[in-house]
Amino acid sequence: MLTILVPMSGIGYERGTPFLLARLGSLAARAWTAFLADYGITQTQHAVMIAIREQGPVGQRRLAELAAMDARNIVAVLDSLTAAGLAERGPHDTDRRRRVVSLTASGTRLINTIGQAAAHGQDHFLRSLSPAERDHLNDLLQRLYNAHVHA
Template sequence: MSTKGHVSCLTGSLGSMKDGSTRPVYERGTGFLLARLGSLTTRSWTAFLNEHQLTQGQYTLLVALKQHGSASQRRLAELVAMDARNVVLVLDSLAAANLIERRPDGTDRRRRIITLTEEGNNLLAIVADAAAAEQDRFLHALSDTERKRLNHLLQRLYDSHVPAADPQPG
């Protein structure tokens, strides 16, 4: 594909405003819309997590533990695609907040197994409910059918660019 075709794909047609939109042409291109909405959702999501005293890294690790169960620090780093050294710092903050517990591995004393605490499970339940409400607020302009279709299309795009995590325990 030529550069011109690539740019056209991301910016949208530079033709006339036949669709009746009063927005400038650059505000109608797919690339602009994805980038702008990504920025808006990032700000909204970060503010939302801050209200629950969480960072994105903390939330991601908590969700991975909820979904996959207890895991080693190394496995958690793999699951969330985070550098193992950074995982330790995030786990330290979660342990300090009593959201996780580190236990020695029964088969290898050098390894630690990370488990969600009752407080961690409770916080995730609260955050999940609040996140659903926040998502409804952000996507209010779309019907349920449109939301499902949008999510399906975004998931297809994401899957085509980001390989799925290895589901096998490590």
């Protein structure tokens, strides 16, 4: 049996920031995965589609970097997006050996639809906070993220 000692004074672990962030992160991740599944895509596919939308037509290796993926794994993700008619591969303008990836019209529509619906979902998730509190929370979380990722 696992015994967890909670200090008698101060805040117990279940009220501490790391615990709460982990729990909320888990809730948000499950909700996000289910949300994307309703649109027929995975989190990885979504990340790749966002990177393509933000960069425009892009090479596969650079796309893997932008989506924070191993370059060996991007091919399977692109195969699935291509098979679904959401992305397409084509020749590079100046280097015939390279291939560039772009979103199809269907892919662009889907990613825009997801973005609009996600904004509504975020409002629902954060409904207990005022707009100012939401902005403040986001600023604090961004600072924490940057401190740990860019350190």
